Amino acid sequence: MHARVLVIEDDPASLELLKYLLEAAGHVVRVARDGLAGLQAALEDEHELILCDLQLPHLSGFEIIARLRENAYRSTVPVIAVTAFSMPGDRDAALAAGFAEYLTKPIDPETFVESINRFLASGLLAGSS
Ligand code: MN
Numbered sequence: 804m805h806a807r808v809l810v811i812e813d814d815p816a817s818l819e820l821l822k823y824l825l826e827a828a829g830h831v832v833r834v835a836r837d838g839l840a841g842l843q844a845a846l847e848d849e850h851e852l853i854l855c856d857l858q859l860p861h862l863s864g865f866e867i868i869a870r871l872r873e874n875a876y877r878s879t880v881p882v883i884a885v886t887a888f889s890m891p892g893d894r895d896a897a898l899a900a901g902f903a904e905y906l907t908k909p910i911d912p913e914t915f916v917e918s919i920n921r922f923l924a925s926g927l928l929a930g931s932s
Contacts, residue, residue, distance in 0.1 A: 805829045806851035806923050811841030811867065812885065813859050820910055821854060828916045838862025845871055850880055852923060857886040857897070865900055872901045881926060
C-alpha cells in the first residue's frame with residue numbers, strides 16, 4: 804500500500820534517508836524539522852503513519868505523542884519512535900507513552916522499508932484506522 808507518512812526529524816541526514824527510502828517504496832512523505840512543526844503537521848493532515856524522532860527542538864517526541872493521544876481526531880494515528888540514544892528501558896517507556904513501535908538509528912536501509920510495510924499491513928489486517 805502507498806501510505807501518507809509524516810517524518811518528524813531534526814537531523815538532516817536522517818531525514819533525507821528516511822524520506823528517500825519511503826518515497827522509493829511509493830509512500831507520500833511530508834517532513835517536519837522540529838517538534839512544533841511536526842505536531843502542527845500531524846494535527847493538520849491525516850497520515851497513515853508518523854515517524855517521530857524523540858530528541859527534537861521545541862517539542863520532544865514524548866510531548867508530541869502526548870498531545871496527539873489526547874486529540875479527538877488524531878488519537879489513533881500510529882506513531883513510530885526513531886531515536887539515536889537508546890538506553891535499557893527506553894523502548895518500554897516509548898511504548899508505554901503510546902508509540903506503536905520503537906526504531907533505533909542508524910536506520911538500516913536493507914530492512915527499514917520492509918519493516919514499515921509490514922507494520923502498515925498489520926495495522927490494516929487488525930482493522931485499526
Ligand atoms: Mn533529534
